[in-house]
Amino acid sequence: MAAFLGTDETIFVGLDIGTSKVCMLVGQNSPEGKIRVIGIGDVPARGMRKGGVVNLEALTLALRQAKDKAERTSGYEITSALVSISGAHISSLNSKGMAGVTGRTIGQDDVNRAIEAARSIVVPYNRKIVHVIPRSYRVDGQDGIKSPIGMHGYRLEVESHIVTSSNTALQNLEQCIEAAEIEVDGWVLGSLASAGMVLSETEQEMGVMLCDIGGGTTDLAIYIEGAVWHTAVIPVGGEHITNDIAQVLHLPQETAESAKRRHGHARKDTLDPNHAFAVRPFGEENPLQIKRVDLAAIIEPRVEELFGLVRQEAKRSGYDGLLPAGVVLTGGTSMLPGIREVASEVLRLPVRTAEPDRLTGLVDRLRTPASSASLGLLYWAKVLDEQAAYEGYAYGGLQLPRINLERAADFFRRLLPG
Numbered sequence: 001m002a003a004f005l006g007t008d009e010t011i012f013v014g015l016d017i018g019t020s021k022v023c024m025l026v027g028q029n030s031p032e033g034k035i036r037v038i039g040i041g042d043v044p045a046r047g048m049r050k051g052g053v054v055n056l057e058a059l060t061l062a063l064r065q066a067k068d069k070a071e072r073t074s075g076y077e078i079t080s081a082l083v084s085i086s087g088a089h090i091s092s093l094n095s096k097g098m099a100g101v102t103g104r105t106i107g108q109d110d111v112n113r114a115i116e117a118a119r120s121i122v123v124p125y126n127r128k129i130v131h132v133i134p135r136s137y138r139v140d141g142q143d144g145i146k147s148p149i150g151m152h153g154y155r156l157e158v159e160s161h162i163v164t165s166s167n168t169a170l171q172n173l174e175q176c177i178e179a180a181e182i183e184v185d186g187w188v189l190g191s192l193a194s195a196g197m198v199l200s201e202t203e204q205e206m207g208v209m210l211c212d213i214g215g216g217t218t219d220l221a222i223y224i225e226g227a228v229w230h231t232a233v234i235p236v237g238g239e240h241i242t243n244d245i246a247q248v249l250h251l252p253q254e255t256a257e258s259a260k261r262r263h264g265h266a267r268k269d270t271l272d273p274n275h276a277f278a279v280r281p282f283g284e285e286n287p288l289q290i291k292r293v294d295l296a297a298i299i300e301p302r303v304e305e306l307f308g309l310v311r312q313e314a315k316r317s318g319y320d321g322l323l324p325a326g327v328v329l330t331g332g333t334s335m336l337p338g339i340r341e342v343a344s345e346v347l348r349l350p351v352r353t354a355e356p357d358r359l360t361g362l363v364d365r366l367r368t369p370a371s372s373a374s375l376g377l378l379y380w381a382k383v384l385d386e387q388a389a390y391e392g393y394a395y396g397g398l399q400l401p402r403i404n405l406e407r408a409a410d411f412f413r414r415l416l417p418g
Contacts, residue, residue: 098117188380
């Protein structure tokens with residue numbers, strides 16, 4: 001992906017626009033086959049709410065600041081980026097497609113025709129297809145096929161997972177990005193970007209649910225038999241916990257966020273009842289002592305509600321009984337102490353908290369769950385660049401439904417440990 005001016009080397013740029021922060025990462029291939037991070041630009045997000053744009057000027061300013069930081073740390077001028085999307089406007093469904101082969105060897109063109117048939121669904125005028133991801137293939141009635149290329153058959157069928165987004169939401173987001181003088185190379189659902197960084201191949205094969213808990217939303221992705229079967233976005237995240245703290249304790253928003261980060265806990269029964277800390281509420285001249293158990297008593301119900309919604313979404317998908325590998329938590333809010341235990345109790349599944357690894361370069365600030373989606377975008381950009389070179393067309397400006405995501409899945413399998 002030629003995302004920079006002044007260099008012939010392939011450089012990858014990922015732009016993660018969240019409710020609480022905007023993060024732009026710049027990376028390149030390392031000799032070990034990993035992505036080496038050479039530039040970081042992260043600033044607090046402004047103008048975003050629950051994954052949607054609510055203030056165009058504020059978000060554009062934040063994007064310009066993130067771009068400026070990334071350019072100064074990397075030493076290159078950024079012209080384009082791969083962008084993550086999330087929010088309540090995201091929806092998904094599963095679809096099937098079929099292509100006739102007439103008894104010859106199945107090739108990539110046949111696979112593309114089957115995927116295109118699966119993509120030919122009725123989409124409302126105000127929605128746009130973002131991803132068409134093959135789940136599995138069937139050749140002449142034989143199902144469970146991961147890659148049919150090279151096989152003989154007459155009838156090729158594909159089961160695909162399709163992700164759609166509101167046209168208005170994408171256009172507003174793209175308008176802000178272009179106002180910051182950044183071209184959109186493509187869109188990637190945030191949960192899929194995170195999954196590429198934190199899920200192991202074994203978990204994806206057995207059945208696992210990813211929960212990327214951000215500031216305004218919780219992104220879900222269910223993987224079974226090595227492929228994504230269901231995605232969803234729940235409009236609840238860490239900011240709702242902060243709002244509860246601010247309302248109950250009468251604190252400024254910044255003070256409530258600081259108290260949550262420094263003293264918050266999702267399990268009040270595990271805390272020392274005498275442990276207290278000082279805060280200054282509205283209308284008070286002197287700081288007041290707040291017990292940590294009282295703060296946890298505010299946080300715990302909201303966390304339980306969040307995972308109650310996750311459980312409802314898993315049941316609605318119909319795959320809640322197919323998750324022996326349990327749940328993997330990532331995202332900034334997953335760092336809240338005690339959240340893993342609450343998730344395990346509510347979901348009644350094994351739960352682990354994951355952060356990205358296999359990184360080189362400027363990674364000291366990125367080895368946290370909050371950076372999973374940002375780093376995942378760099379790997380997606382690398383995959384798409386390899387695919388573009390293989391197919392022989394230019395990468396810039398492509399939409400992801402035109403990309404062969406089966407090859408992308410194979411690439412991620414090589415990256416992840418078995």
